[in-house]
Amino acid sequence: GENVEQHPSTLSVQEGDSAVIKCTYSDSASNYFPWYKQELGKRPQLIIDIRSNVGEKKDQRIAVTLNKTAKHFSLHITETQPEDSAVYFCAAHMDSNYQLIWGAGTKLIIKP
């Protein structure tokens, strides 16, 4: 079945620097890749997603890239701010599967 690996498990960056979180998936039939942000004690919320017919998507300081050949996708956050501190989850889905397969999460710490 599908498997999603997410790295790193913890990422600490200086405020203003960029952060990159990477995920790899195992099933080439996966076609939808969302990223969720979960602040401490709060619910996960979608921040960006990408479908397999697109290589890159941007939304202000956040971007996601997808490499279908290598079966990996990455979240890029530029000009990091304190409010970016949270746990970020990647996930993968394919139409024949009944569930999203989630990565284990990355705790992003923004140092002032």
Next chain:
Amino acid sequence: DTAVSQTPKYLVTQMGNDKSIKCEQNLGHDTMYWYKQDSKKFLKIMFSYNNKELIINETVPNRFSPKSPDKAHLNLHINSLELGDSAVYFCASSSGDLNTEAFFGPGTRLTVV
């Protein structure tokens, strides 16, 4: 911010008890879910349900059962609670299949003592 709501927010109970968590969404979504998030923050889907089909993650013990009185509600019943059931349980909903945005409820922190 009450698109998906859950009650109670906190639940402390003894082993062996039976408890329920309620979930309601006012987004008009067709599909609702229950997730379990353990102490290591892993998110695991337990059930996916729409007005046509209940899909169960086969790893979920049959002590857990979803009940949907209508499209806007999906409650979670847990029988014979065990220590390992302690976790945060999130309800979520989406307008369609799993390739659309899922809106999560605020979570219910269940502690079994």
